[in-house]
Amino acid sequence: MPEADDDDRALSLPVGTQLTGTDRFIAKGRVFNKIRELRQRAGLTQAELADRVSATRQTIIAVEAGKYAPSLELAFRIARVFGAPFEDVWSFDDAG
């Protein structure tokens, strides 16, 4: 079961981790993410994160750079790897 695997491999970032200071959301259009900061805090390389979410390293690079907005499935997988709520990793600017 992929979901169980994802849960088992979830890292121990506290739920609701707040990123501050230089931590910034990276945007693809109006979809923002904090993957780079969360990944660096978790001590993961882009390749390791890619393996955990069954994506290629190039896709993680593109997502982190805000060049590619992933599917909901991949977005949830990424959030589960960090053990963080979806909203802490992803946000959507609906006022823009």
Place this chain on the structure above:
Amino acid sequence: MARAELYSWISLTALAAVYFWFQMRMLDGWTIVDQPANELLRVYFLVITAASLSELAIAGVIAASARGAAVKRDERDLAIEARANLVERGFLIAAVNVVIWQALWEGALAGHGLPRIDLENLPTLFFVLLTILFAGECLKRMTTIALYRFQ
């Protein structure tokens, strides 16, 4: 660089080389050389064989380089491939429609100073159709490269 992007670069180069050979056989300057049907058939099979073999070889090398990788393709690769296919399809539809309009409205266009394709001439028809196919394939690969760069 993603494997699909690398494949597109090499494939684009190979397609350009095959098309260069093809146009050398078909053109004298800007004029299409008149050739018998059996010679055109020979050129056709040579072009198709060269293009197919080069694509197979490139795909084989790229697949071999991906051996051992945990994930060979993911959703972004599929999304980019789908968009590139869509661009190619749109181009082919537009190009074939131009040929159809040209054929149907030959008389109407004849009175104008527009460039015309002599579709009654077999070498011309053959050259135009194969050029459209090559252009579609090249456009697909260029779209793939651009999407990997900017998406």
